[in-house]
Amino acid sequence: MNNLGRLLGYLKPYRARVALAVLLMALVTLSTLPMPRITQYVLDVVLPGKLYRMLVVVFWLILGLYLFRGIVSFGLNYLLGWLGQRIVFDLRFQSYRHLNRLSLSYYDKRQTGKIMARVIDDINVIQYMITGGFVTLITDILTLFVVVPVVFYMEWRLAWIAVVIVPTYVVIYKLFLKRIRSLSVQLREKWDALIGALQEKIAGITVVKAFNREDYEVERFMTTVKDNFTLGMTQAKLNRILGLFVTIISAGGTGLIYWYGAGLVLDRALQPGELIAFVGYIGYLYGPALRLVDFNIQAQWAGAAIDRVFETLDTRPEIMDAPDAVPLTEMRGAxxxxxxxxxxxxxxxxxxxxxxxxxxxxxxxxxxxxxxxxxxxxxxxxxxxxxxxxxxxxxxxxxxxxxxxxxxxxxxxxxxxxxxxxxxxxxxxxxxxxxxxxxxxxxxxxxxxxxxxxxxxxxxxxxxxxxxxxxxxxxxxxxxxxxxxxxxxxxxxxxxxxxxxxxxxxxxxxxxxxxxxxxxxxxxxxxxxxxxxxxxxxxxxxxxxxxxxxxxxxxxxxxxxxxxxxxxxxxxxxxxxxxxxxxx
Ligand SMILES: Nc1ncnc2c1ncn2[C@@H]1O[C@H](COP(=O)(O)OP(=O)(O)O)[C@@H](O)[C@H]1O
Ligand SMILES: [Mg+2]
CATH class of the missing domain: 3.40.50.300 (P-loop containing nucleotide triphosphate hydrolases)
Incomplete structure (x- = not known):
């Protein structure tokens, strides 16, 4: 968490762009809001009143809305792409500069491939996290902030059903968290070992060949790959099970809303179109809830990468100039x-x-x-x-x-x-x-x-x-x-x-x-x-x-x-x- 804050610090020089990105995100989020309302209008007003002319207006409205959204999204993605690349650039530059400062003893203790994995893979993971994870996180939080009041305003009795479901997500997620976290760390380590071994064996290919060890090395490599495969599958399975739970909860929630909502419609307390629109908005809520879970999994993965990158950056060179070191420009050679x-x-x-x-x-x-x-x-x-x-x-x-x-x-x-x-x-x-x-x-x-x-x-x-x-x-x-x-x-x-x-x-x-x-x-x-x-x-x-x-x-x-x-x-x-x- 500490390191996450530090990573965000890298965005500081680009605050203006970050602010613009957040603004665009808000616009994208807002542009999705009218859709359920439009559906409601068509169902409750246009159809019963046979106002076919209004369908033209609705057509242009929807088209305009999506056009607007498309343009804003384009700008947003461009901006995010830039920010992600920029941070990768800064981190790579710093990492490599720091690696050059580190003493030979640092290299004695580490495989070259593992050092490379940090500069290349870990930083890629971080980039993905910034351009992918963070953005959805922010849009989702924005969505929650806007949509929750909307649903309560529309029909508070239904809204309660939707909101009560959210804590069950959290409980389920907590149950899985520890496994997911330890798997992420293990996967990272295995990946490291894989790259390390690959680099070493390619560099030493002459020895491998001279001693007829090709088959042995391939087998050894496959063992590492298999480990990765197994761990990756375990992780995928875990994610899917978690996803399944979340889907079932969401489906159950939606079912409950239709059940109770249909009663309200029959009692004429609610228009059918309103119920449909309401379910539409609830869909906006479940999406973020689902993704927050996903984001957490991603964050575990990226967290390991972030920690390792900063660990490299925090390693102090053992050999450094003393503060009062003399320049000794003309050495005699004694x-x-x-x-x-x-x-x-x-x-x-x-x-x-x-x-x-x-x-x-x-x-x-x-x-x-x-x-x-x-x-x-x-x-x-x-x-x-x-x-x-x-x-x-x-x-x-x-x-x-x-x-x-x-x-x-x-x-x-x-x-x-x-x-x-x-x-x-x-x-x-x-x-x-x-x-x-x-x-x-x-x-x-x-x-x-x-x-x-x-x-x-x-x-x-x-x-x-x-x-x-x-x-x-x-x-x-x-x-x-x-x-x-x-x-x-x-x-x-x-x-x-x-x-x-x-x-x-x-x-x-x-x-x-x-x-x-x-x-x-x-x-x-x-x-x-x-x-x-x-x-x-x-x-x-x-x-x-x-x-x-x-x-x-x-x-x-x-x-x-x-x-x-x-x-x-x-x-x-x-x-x-x-x-x-x-x-x-
Ligand atoms: N980078 C290193 N890390 C750990 N031990 C080392 C390293 N380099 C050399 N050694 C060890 O130090 C000893 C002396 O090595 P070295 O100075 O290379 O000998 P020479 O040059 O006389 O052949 C050896 O026992 C060797 O294993
Ligand atoms: Mg020697």
């Missing part, structure tokens, strides 16, 4: 981890007491088995997550004291799997720096050893990639990501396994290019192939979320430990390969 511990779930630490300091311009390599926490460590530098204990400092400032925008602008980041958007190559490279000049873009592409390939394409930098454009190989994607990260001329460059997807030859090329782009920056390079990091200023060796050793390559290979093991392993396999190629 990085320090001061006894940092961190866990995605604070209960389950992933990094333990990580402590080291890096001078501006240093090249730091990070090695260790997968799952050691290398990615996690570099994620803390760009403040994708906040430490659980200790502090990460850039230029001696706690990253929590620096404006996020400044951090992200001055850190170049190439992640483990590069993500490109379905736009042109140029736009992809210039993603973080959209006002870059052509020269800058070409330079970045050259550095990443991608320029020649791009120039070989007919459209060059204007080539679209993705669905309806060229498809890049993993290595090309990775090089594009490197171009993108270095274009912004960042003070700190983070390469998370940026070259591991490349074949040795390309890697050697990219490596040479990287050495160029790394100059004058602080670099964090995570790599599996030790050949790429042997010349690092310092190598941080990680295992199980701890730093187990720090040093230069020459020192580290001397000591027994994780690094030496890695080295021996790779050295040996390289030797084996060389041997194999010699022996053919």
């Amino acid at each position: 990085v320090e981890f001061r006894d940092v511990s961190f866990g995605y779930d604070p209960e389950k630490p992933v990094l333990h007491h990580v402590d080291f300091a890096v001078e501006p311009g240093e090249m730091i390599a990070i090695v260790g088995p997968s799952g050691a926490g290398k990615t996690t460590l570099v994620n803390l530098i760009a403040r994708f997550y906040d430490v659980t204990e200790g502090a990460v400092l850039i230029d001696g400032l706690d990253v929590r004291q620096i404006r996020l925008e400044a951090i992200r602008r001055q850190i170049g980041y190439v992640s483990q799997e590069s993500l490109l958007f379905s736009v042109t190559l140029r736009e992809n490279i210039a993603y973080g720096h959209h006002d870059a000049t052509d020269d800058e873009i070409v330079m970045a592409a050259r550095n990443a050893d991608l320029h020649d390939y791009i120039m070989s394409l007919p459209d060059g930098y204007a080539t679209k990639i993705g669905e309806d454009g060229v498809k890049l190989s993993v290595g090309q994607k990775q090089r594009l990501a490197i171009a993108r990260a270095t274009l912004t001329n960042p003070r700190i460059l983070i390469l998370d396994d940026a070259t591991s997807a490349l074949d040795s030859e390309t890697e050697a090329n990219v490596q040479a290019a990287l050495e160029e782009v790394m100059k004058g920056r602080t670099n964090f390079v995570i790599a599996h192939r030790l050949s790429t990091i042997m010349h690092a200023d310092r190598i941080i060796v990680m295992d199980g979320g701890r730093i187990v050793d720090i040093g230069r390559h020459d020192d580290l290979v001397q000591r027994p430990g994780v690094y030496k093991n890695l080295y021996d392993e790779q050295f040996r396999s390289a030797q084996d390969k060389a041997l194999a190629s010699i022996l053919g």
Whole structure:
């Protein structure tokens, strides 16, 4: 209910239109009122008096009335359509903007499809509620306010019969309410699960196919669909039963009115036409009563959607600028981890007491088995997550004291799997720096050893990639990501396994290019192939979320430990390969 009020708040900027809509609704309602009276007039006056001329007047009256109603309805629907679309627009815009502000931890905890369901489905439900539900609600309330006095004025004895029936609706409805509400919530959740699963399985179609799991996935999907079907049917059944009750009550009420009314007609206390008109007006009352029940069902459904949309909007980003955050426009690139511990779930630490300091311009390599926490460590530098204990400092400032925008602008980041958007190559490279000049873009592409390939394409930098454009190989994607990260001329460059997807030859090329782009920056390079990091200023060796050793390559290979093991392993396999190629 609270959230409903909040939703109505979205109509506030459009009050004038809302007021006009309500006025038009009132006109539509009023335009239906004369009909029973006209019927009465025809039955009680025109027919007995054989006033056939009046039938022409009646004809034009009815035609005029419906014409008027049609025109007003048209305007009303247009206005409502506009309001509904406008609110959807506002809500979608706000939701998406807010989703962009939310921290990565929000996304870690949720399926992409479920997040999408909120922005798309829930907001659609809300739109339907505004343009459909609310409007009938208002017209119905208006109708009740006008028609109730009319029927009492016409014949109060009959009116009582009609009015006494209304509370029975309420009682019946109350009996059903709890079931309807819980069904709505369940249906919403199942729907969510459906979209979530669909998105995940489509994104992972390669895995599904590689493991021959198509049939299994179809079956699993069908189970979810079936759940939806069953719940939907239960809901439909419930609605129909409720509808049946309401119809029976209405029919009973109408029957009673005819029964008692016929007596009044026989006693000449009432004209036959009056009785017909009266029943006509009562029909106007039952319609809204019926629809109010329907509206309530709809409202339960929409209520769940409204709650979820506002829940998203109310989620506070975990990572936000401190009120006194400094802009730090000129980063030098010194990085320090001061006894940092961190866990995605604070209960389950992933990094333990990580402590080291890096001078501006240093090249730091990070090695260790997968799952050691290398990615996690570099994620803390760009403040994708906040430490659980200790502090990460850039230029001696706690990253929590620096404006996020400044951090992200001055850190170049190439992640483990590069993500490109379905736009042109140029736009992809210039993603973080959209006002870059052509020269800058070409330079970045050259550095990443991608320029020649791009120039070989007919459209060059204007080539679209993705669905309806060229498809890049993993290595090309990775090089594009490197171009993108270095274009912004960042003070700190983070390469998370940026070259591991490349074949040795390309890697050697990219490596040479990287050495160029790394100059004058602080670099964090995570790599599996030790050949790429042997010349690092310092190598941080990680295992199980701890730093187990720090040093230069020459020192580290001397000591027994994780690094030496890695080295021996790779050295040996390289030797084996060389041997194999010699022996053919
Ligand atoms: N987003 C996440 N949410 C929860 N746990 C995570 C997340 N990312 C990584 N982890 C966990 O943190 C640990 C370290 O992961 P990661 O830093 O990716 O290791 P590495 O990059 O060295 O392979 C792993 O146990 C992994 O399961
Ligand atoms: Mg990693």
